[in-house]
Amino acid sequence: MDLGLQGKSALVTGASRGIGMATAESFAREGIAELHLAARSEEGLARVRDRLVAEYGVKAAIHPMDLGAADNVAELARRCPEVDILVNNAADSTPGPLDKLSDRDWRDSLDMKIFSYVALTREFYAHMKRRGGGVIVNDIGNSGENPDANYIVGTTGNAAMMAFTRGVGGRSLDEGVRVVGVNPGPVATDRMVKLMKRRALDWYGDEGRWEELFDKYPGKRPAQPGEVADLIVWLASPRAGYITGTIVTIDGGIASRGSII
Structure with missing residues (x-):
């Protein structure tokens, strides 16, 4: 399937590893013209680029910076204001x-999960x-719809970002x-191992x-980063042009089950 990404540009944050790195690769594989990659690790970004x-x-550029700092967010927007797609x-x-x-x-967690997004x-x-025109895809997390007392910061931040995405996206198509x-849900990344x-x-x-x-877990495994990345890239493409203000869950049914047990 041709996703129609030729000639487009995308900015992916957290692109030095995990889902962000897989998303950058999926965009590249689908023929996107230009990538901007942001994360804290300059070395990691350089390897991916x-x-x-x-x-x-x-064509790819890297932007090593801490996006928990408001000044860095403004600087990143100044560097690549013309991107067609933003993946938070x-x-x-x-x-x-x-x-x-x-x-x-x-505060540290919510600065990244809510305020940087x-x-x-x-x-x-x-x-x-x-x-x-443009597309913004927020990578959030299924604990926002499946509250988890043992991941209380993450579940709170994710629920807030779900509401934010629906609220902004419900009106955004009026402006293109x-x-x-x-x-x-659980994805096979270094971050998942920590959790x-x-x-x-x-x-x-x-x-x-x-x-x-x-x-x-359903299937006795976590998702692979590429499975999530391919969903993000499809949602960012013109093939998903009538989708906005909604959240797509990719967790093997965990949220619908209400538990991993």
């Missing part, structure tokens, strides 16, 4: 229940509105812009038993 340029011939993906919430988390844990959306939405969200170890500690008293949790 060099591989994608070598394998797919895509850079976020990392501290796992754990309410009584184990400090105010700093909450909101600020980036505000900046790039304005440019897209001016041009009369689409805003959509993706809710992955799984925390859950194994909470459930079994031993973080070393984290792989036992796979037995509770």
Whole structure:
């Protein structure tokens, strides 16, 4: 299927690893003309850029920065204001229940999960509105629809971003812009291992038993980053041109089941 991405440009945040890296590769494989890759790790971004340029011939630029800082968000928008697609993906919430988390844990996590997504959306939405078109995809997380007391910061931030995505995306097509969200469940990334170890500690008293949790998942496995990435890229493409203000869940049925048990 031709996704119609030729001649388009995209900015992917959190692109040095995991879902962000897989999304950048999926865009490149589908023939996008230009990529902008943002994350904290300059070394990691450079590796991704060099591989994608070598394998797919895509034009790519990197932007190493901490998007939890408002000044960096403004700088990133200044560097690449003409992108057709923004994928908000850079976020990392501290796992754990309410009584184990400090105010700093909450603020650091929500600065990335809520405020960086909101600020980036505000900046790039304005440019897209001016041009009369564009797409914003928010990578959120299924705990926003399946509340989890042992991941209370993440579940709160994700629920907020679901509401934000629906609220903005419900009106955005009036101005030629689409805003959509993706809710992955467990995905085979370094970040997932950290969360799984925390859950194994909470459930079994031993973080070393984290792989036992796979037995509770549909299909006895997590999703692969490429499975989530391909969904993001399809939603960002003209093939999904009538989809806005909604969230697509990719979690093997966990949220619908209400549990991984």
